Each structure stands twice: as structure tokens, then as C-alpha cells.
Amino acid sequence: MTLIRWVLARFILFIDLLYRPKGTKRSPQEQAIVDEKASKLSLYQYTACPFCVKVRWAMRRYSIDLETRNPKENPIFSEELSAGGGLMKVPCLRIDNAEGDSEWLYESSEIITYLEQYFDLNQGPVSNTQ
Numbered sequence: 001m002t003l004i005r006w007v008l009a010r011f012i013l014f015i016d017l018l019y020r021p022k023g024t025k026r027s028p029q030e031q032a033i034v035d036e037k038a039s040k041l042s043l044y045q046y047t048a049c050p051f052c053v054k055v056r057w058a059m060r061r062y063s064i065d066l067e068t069r070n071p072k073e074n075p076i077f078s079e080e081l082s083a084g085g086g087l088m089k090v091p092c093l094r095i096d097n098a099e100g101d102s103e104w105l106y107e108s109s110e111i112i113t114y115l116e117q118y119f120d121l122n123q124g125p126v127s128n129t130q
């Protein structure tokens, strides 16, 4: 079982490398807006989880540099995820707001949809209105 898991993890990492998308080119000013907005978000994820790879591909495709936190590698991240999000499940997007509270969003497809809306990715140049 451990061997199968190991092989599967290597396969996922290989596919991740092989099909990793190219990034979005922006002006330095536009990228700075994206980076500032990204600083309010962090992604709890595992390296070889296919759903996490899907979210990381979207981040890469859109050139969104989120902080990634691996609960398997850091017990603090593990505690944050289970206490804050309520589930020990990845991927999970943590959204920190101005009041110091956090929202926790599970489900890879919902995370990608959230990123597309938060960064206005389907509506041309990035704005800093959020």
C-alpha cells in the first residue's frame, strides 16, 4: 500500500511538471496589484494531491503567487487548518480580511472560481478595488 502510494505520488508530480502551464504576462504595476491582493490569501495544500495540483496550475496560469502551506510538513499549518477551516482536507484557501478574521474555502473548483473573481481574471486588466 505504501509502495502504491509512493508510485502514485511520483506519477502526480511527473504530470504536474509535464503539463504545468505558462504564466500570464503583466506590466510590473499590474503584477504589483495582483501580488498585494494575493498577500491576503494562503493555500493549504499537499505537494502530490491532484486537486492541489489543479489549483496550483490555475495559480501559475494566472501568475498568482499565493503562499502555500503544507499541513503534512508543519504541525502549525495542520492545527490552523483543522481549527480554522474545520476539516483536515486540502486544498483549502484561507482568505484573511481587514478585520483580522479568516474565511476558509474548500473544493478546488470553488477555489479557482473564487480566484478568477477576486482577481477579475475574466475582465481584462486587474483592478485594486477589492
Ligand SMILES: N[C@@H](CCC(=O)N[C@@H](CS)C(=O)NCC(=O)O)C(=O)O
Pocket: 049, 050, 051, 088, 089, 090, 091, 106, 107, 108, 109
Ligand atoms: N472534491 C475535493 C477533493 C479534495 C480531496 O479529496 N483532497 C484529499 C487530498 S488529495 C484530502 O484532503 N482528503 C482528506 C479528507 O477528505 O478528509 C476538491 O476538489 O478539492
